[in-house]
Amino acid sequence: MIDEQQQEARERRLQDIKSRAHGHWTSILRALGIDEQILNGKNQPCPLFSECGAPRRPAGGKMTNVDRFQYTDKFGEGNYHCRHCGTGGGLKLAQGVLGIPFPELLDRIERQLGCGNLPSMMASSPSPERMKRLCQRIWQEAKPIVLGDEVDRYLRNRGIVLEKGELLFEGPAEDAVKKLGYDLDEDEDE
Numbered sequence: 303m304i305d306e307q308q309q310e311a312r313e314r315r316l317q318d319i320k321s322r323a324h325g326h327w328t329s330i331l332r333a334l335g336i337d338e339q340i341l342n343g344k345n346q347p348c349p350l351f352s353e354c355g356a357p358r359r360p361a362g363g364k365m366t367n368v369d370r371f372q373y374t375d376k377f378g379e380g381n382y383h384c385r386h387c388g389t390g391g392g393l394k395l396a397q398g399v400l401g402i403p404f405p406e407l408l409d410r411i412e413r414q415l416g417c418g419n420l421p422s423m424m425a426s427s428p429s430p431e432r433m434k435r436l437c438q439r440i441w442q443e444a445k446p447i448v449l450g451d452e453v454d455r456y457l458r459n460r461g462i463v464l465e466k467g468e469l470l471f472e473g474p475a476e477d478a479v480k481k482l483g484y485d486l487d488e489d490e491d492e
C-alpha cells in the first residue's frame with residue numbers, strides 16, 4: 303500500500319516535471335551542463351557512452367561511434383536518436399551524459415524549472431484561470447439593456463423584443479441566438 307502510494311507520488315512528480323519542461327528541454331539540458339556540442343542538432347558520436355561506448359578505433363579496424371547520434375528535440379521533449387542505442391528524451395539523455403542518480407537529476411531539473419531562468423516559460427498562452435477572470439470582468443462590466451437603446455434596437459431588428467426588462471423572442475432560444483449570428487455548436491464550456 304505504502305509502496306503503491308510512493309509509486310504514485312513518483313509518477314506524479316515525473317509527469318509534472320515532464321509537462322513543465324515540455325518545449326524547454328534545450329535550455330534545461332544546457333543549464334544542467336550538457337555540452338552545447340551535443341545539442342547542436344548535427345550527427346555526431348553518441349554521448350551515451352554506457353550504451354554506445356566512446357568513439358574509438360579498434361586495432362586495424364574502422365572508427366566506431368562516429369556519427370550515430372543526433373539531438374532533434376523533435377517533440378519538445380529533448381528528443382534524440384541514436385542509430386545504435388535507440389531514441390529517448392531529455393531525461394534519458396541527461397542521465398546518460400551526466401551519469402548522476404535519477405533522483406538527483408530530478409532535483410536539479412526541478413530547480414531549473416523553479417528558478418525562472420527559462421525565459422519563454424508559460425508565456426505563450428493565457429491560463430484558464432486568466433480567461434475565467436477576464437470573462438467575469440466582461441460580464442460584470444456589462445450593462446443591462448434599456449428599452450430603445452442601441453442594443454434594444456439592434457435586437458429588435460433581429461426579431462428579438464425587449465419587454466419589461468426581459469428579452470422576448472418567438473421560437474426556441476436557440477433560434478434567437480442564431481439570429482444574433484452565434485454558432486451554438488462552437489463553445490460549450492461549463
Ligand SMILES: [Zn+2]
Nearest residue numbers: 348354384387
Ligand atoms: Zn547511442
